[in-house]
Amino acid sequence: MGQTAPARTVSDMAMDRTLEIAELIITKWDQDTSTFAKVTSLFHENRAEAKEFIRCVNELQKAMHSVVSENSNSEKLIRAQCLMEIGMKRLQKEFYQILSMNRAHLDPESVSTRSSLSTRSSTSDYEDNDDDEIRLAGESITEVEDVSSVAMTDLRLIAESMISSGYGKECVKIYKIIRKSIVDEGIYRLGVEKVTSSQIHKMDWEVLEIRIKSWLNAVNVAMKTLFKGERILCDHVFASSDSIRESCFTEITREGASILFGFTEIFAKSSKKSLVKVFRSLDMYTAIASHWQEIESIFSFDSTSAVRSQALTSLIKLGESVKTALKEFESEIQKDKSKTPVPGAGIHHLTVDVMNYLSLLADYSNVLGDILVDMPPPAISSLPASIFDGSDSDDSQSPAISTRFAWLILILLCKLDGKAKHYTGNGNVSFSYLFLATNLQHVISKVRTSNLKYLLGDDWVTKQVVKVKQFITSYERLAWDHVVKSLPLDPSAAMSTDQAKEWFRRFNSAFEQAYYKQSACVVSDSKLRDEIKLSIAKKIIPTYRKFYNTHRVTIGREKNSCTARFAPDDVGNKLSDLFFEGTGSSESSSSMSSSSLHTKTSRSH
Structure with a gap:
């Protein structure tokens, strides 16, 4: 008996000191008894005092655990419990104010691009090093990111204190309400709205295409900043509890993610298929596929498996719609x-x-x-x-x-x-x-x-x-061989005037017939057009030139003779005019002029 009294005295003395210190700072910030406390933010007014407030609350919690094991009916325990409730009420308000007042600094984009702080350090690490950590981070990040880091640190301190004190439910409720509103607003601002199968089915294609373009932008922003930033923030604030992290992130993002990926799933199932729409299906498939690793990483919790499943279903359905479109395309060709x-x-x-x-x-x-x-x-x-x-x-x-x-x-x-x-x-x-x-x-x-x-x-x-x-x-054989055959095998061979006339008449007739018929043809490809004309010219002009130069003098002796109707250059000019769409355009649009055709056929012999 005599040996246990001193132990109780030490315990009581420790409790008394803890209560005395805690009461001073906790009652100072009791919003029900102090006008100053009611209108002032502890963390905004004095972060050093806020840090001390958290330390006192945590020490009070430890002391309460020690006393309750010895005497659950202790008056000091009741007094400590009253202080704890005041302290938790204060922290609850601070948690709400930080979340509300820093919406701009805790937006997903700021969070997702902030310098990475340690998200797994303990509360004691933060109590000792948070100011130094923020100071170092502030040297390498922007002012906005620095503010977001401070806010995230404060939120984590409060969350860990409230959770360890048994007030996690109140903390989580505030967090979910505020952060969910931010995510839902973000999805809405990105132009993504919940749609039904019947709505998509009835939409004009022009309207639906605008929706798809908005979605393509939205999914990129959502995965790079919105959901990513929310996951980083949630992991950081609730680093001390895996179950709370999962619960918060799931409830905050599930509806927004469902709306985002639900659009593609419904489009793939409900949209009228057409050859044009396949490209939009491919755009959406590409968007989801390119972000697949992020989808799996961000929505890695068991409770967010529905989001992963929905995204995967969207990929499958979009892929099936593409296959169907390709089959229809093949059928259209064959039909x-x-x-x-x-x-x-x-x-x-x-x-x-x-x-x-x-x-x-x-x-x-x-x-x-x-x-x-x-x-x-x-x-x-x-x-x-x-x-x-x-x-x-x-x-x-x-x-x-x-x-x-x-x-x-x-x-x-x-x-x-x-x-x-x-x-x-x-x-x-x-x-x-x-x-x-x-x-x-x-x-x-x-x-x-x-x-x-x-x-x-x-x-x-x-x-x-x-x-x-x-x-x-x-083509050349069928269209132009009879012109080639209208000339003698040896164009320079001696022959009578009548024989020469007959060969000229044969050539004139064959060439005019071929030219008249082939002048209706069109070759759109300039390179192919020039290759064809050059090939034809090489078959005809060199032989005709020899024949013409050899026998035109004989034919020319006859008065008003028009037997030699075409000079070699005339043949070249005619050929250079071929294969253009329309008439009279060859002079300006021909990529191979008659002079170049003449030069190339001359060089070949």
Whole structure:
């Protein structure tokens, strides 16, 4: 008995000292008894005193635990409990004021870009080092970031004190209400609103596209600043409790994240599919995929698994909509039934439309590779074997996306092969080959000037270039060989005047017939146009020039003779005028003039 009394005396004395010190500072800031305390912020007025206030509250809590184990009915314990309630009420107010007054400094962007302070140090570390830490941080961050660091430090001090004192519920309630309003407001300001399937279904495309563009900007800001900043702040303030961190972050961000990712999910499920809308689907898929690591990191809690699941579902649904669009695109190519030959054997609208579409799709090759990886390979056997010409190697090892693009172009070329036959019915067999050449050249040009070149590769392009040359060779043979054959094999050979006249008449007739017929043709590609004209000129002009120079004197002796109707330069001028759209435009728009054509054909012999 005599030995226990001194221990109680020591305990009582310690409690008395703690109560005395705590009562001085806690009652000073009792907002119910002090007008000064009611209108003044402790942490704003005097951070050193605020730090002392927190220390006294924590010491009081420790003393209460010590006393309650000895005498739960102690009057000192009751007195301490009253002081604790006053202190917690004060801290609750301070917590609210800091959150409210620093909305601008605790906005997610400021928080997400602030210099990283230690988010796992203990309360005692903060009691000893928080001012030094803030001072050091302030040397390397902006003034706004410095203010946010101070606010975050104060919030953490208060939160840890309230949680350890059993007042975590009150602290968390304030935090959730204020921070959720900030996140919800942020989502709204980014232009993202909750929509239903029926609303999207009824929207005009122009309106929906505006919504999508707003969403694309919103998801970038949300993942880089809004949700990221909120996660950093939550992790920092409630570093002492994993369960509270998770609970707060989940409740604050769940609704905003659901609205954000719900838009894409509903769009993918509900929007009317079209070939144009596939690009917006790809934009949204790209946005989510590019932020996937952030989504997994920021929403890593078990209680936020629904957000991850919703984002993943959006990716899957958007990917499925893209696959469906590609199937529809393939079907549209195959269903094209236009039979009217393109005037001048020019580029078919189907070629233009398909290649424009594919070149735009190729810009999304990174995400398309992921989307198409499990798509069944095309049934090449469904196309006629003649379209392959034995030049396509086994591409079973090619990426799915490369195979798919090559397949779609193959379908286009197959359709063009069928459309080329429409010229033969009009007796313009040569036109069919020129049509195939100009359209394939357009395909090659679009491939070379877009990301398609990386998907299809140089070998593919080289094979198509060979095919263009084959088509041109066939065209020249059918369209111009009879002109070449209208001249003697030996243009310099001696012959009678009548024989010379007959050869001139044959050439005049053959050339005029060919020129008249081929002047209707159009070759849009300037390089190909010049190559064709030069090739034709090399076949005709050198031989005709020799014949003309050898026999024009004989023919010219006859009065008013017009048998030698064309001089070699006249032939060159005529050829240089070919393959332009319209008439009379060649003088100004020709990339190969008659003089250059004359020079090149002369040099070749």
